[in-house]
Amino acid sequence: MGSVSTAKFCKHKTCPSAEMLISYTRATLAREVRQQLTAHLDACDFCDAELYLLSKFPPTGATVCPSVKIPFALYRLAKDLLSVSTSAAGRAVEILYERDRLSLTDA
Numbered sequence: 001m002g003s004v005s006t007a008k009f010c011k012h013k014t015c016p017s018a019e020m021l022i023s024y025t026r027a028t029l030a031r032e033v034r035q036q037l038t039a040h041l042d043a044c045d046f047c048d049a050e051l052y053l054l055s056k057f058p059p060t061g062a063t064v065c066p067s068v069k070i071p072f073a074l075y076r077l078a079k080d081l082l083s084v085s086t087s088a089a090g091r092a093v094e095i096l097y098e099r100d101r102l103s104l105t106d107a
């Protein structure tokens, strides 16, 4: 049994987004765009497979998370960390890392 290359089985820059493919399944695209997408799907195995997946398991929606106000203390900490020079921040991270370093015996 020979091996099959998967090097070309991936999303490319010219591939439509998943949202576009969802629109394709719902037939909400303009005729010209739909024709272009059909031509792409005929030539691109990855998008064809993605379209099949999206048609079998459509997104359930409500993927947008509500925004939450950041607690003031966390905001201040982030602001302080970001305002520190990168070398000082790097040292702080190293100190914290060394202090809380896990070992194999911790697992």
Ligand SMILES: [Zn+2]
Residues within 6 Å of the ligand: 011, 012, 014, 015, 016, 040, 044, 045, 046, 047, 048
């Ligand atoms: Zn594609």
